[in-house]
Structure formats: C-alpha cells, structure tokens
Amino acid sequence: MRLSFLLPLLALTCGLALAAADAPAPPPERTPVPLAPEAFADFIGRYQREDMTVLVFQSGGHFFLKVDDRPRAEMFPLSDREFFLRESPDRLSFERNNRGEVTHFIRHSTAPQLFRRVH
Numbered sequence: 001m002r003l004s005f006l007l008p009l010l011a012l013t014c015g016l017a018l019a020a021a022d023a024p025a026p027p028p029e030r031t032p033v034p035l036a037p038e039a040f041a042d043f044i045g046r047y048q049r050e051d052m053t054v055l056v057f058q059s060g061g062h063f064f065l066k067v068d069d070r071p072r073a074e075m076f077p078l079s080d081r082e083f084f085l086r087e088s089p090d091r092l093s094f095e096r097n098n099r100g101e102v103t104h105f106i107r108h109s110t111a112p113q114l115f116r117r118v119h
Helices: 002-022 037-043
Strands: 045-049 052-059 062-067 073-077 082-084 091-096 102-108 113-117
Touching: 037 052, 037 102, 045 102
Parallel strands: none
Antiparallel strands: 045 052, 045 113, 052 062, 062 073, 073 082, 082 091, 091 102, 102 113
16 A cells, blocks of 8 residues: 555656756856966957858956857966866867967867867
C-alpha cells in the first residue's frame, strides 16, 4: 500500500528534475578585468564565418560586437584577449599569428566557432 503512494510522488519528482535539466542555465557570474581602449585596438575589424559577419568596435571606452543587422552587444574583458557578453555563457578569444597580427576569434560555446578576420 505504501509503495503505491510513493510511485506517483517519485514519478513527479523525477519529472520536475528532468524539466529543470532541460531549462537553459543562466550565464555564469564573471567579473571584467580592466583593459585600456588602446589594448583593444588590435581586435577592431570585421570577422566572418559562413554567411555571418561580425563587426568588432569600440565606442566611448566600451567594447562591442555587432552581428549582421542585430543590435550591438557590449563585450567585457576577461583578460587581454578573452571577452564575454553578459547575456551569454559563451566566451570569445582573439588569436594572433606568428607576426602578432589578429587573424580570427573563437566563440567558445557548446561547439566552438571560428570567425576569420576580413578587415
């Protein structure tokens, strides 16, 4: 008798746990580090991946990216080459070649995505 009472309760509890697991996790709390606008200058430009174009720029001492025709999003530095967006759990890292030129950035997500610089 007691077992028949516990089975629906167990099923309900498991169902709630599964539903909670399906909900997207909020972005992690991250603290920006100071970065002078001059240090960001090397990253300014256009980047492309397939049919998506990303413009990286600064305005008023803040750092931004703009994807195609979408509104701009502010980027916050995690280091001298890594950035995050407040509304996303993803991280962006700018990469350089052997000559020190910024050639691309990587969007670190579930599946990393490489965006090549097209100036």
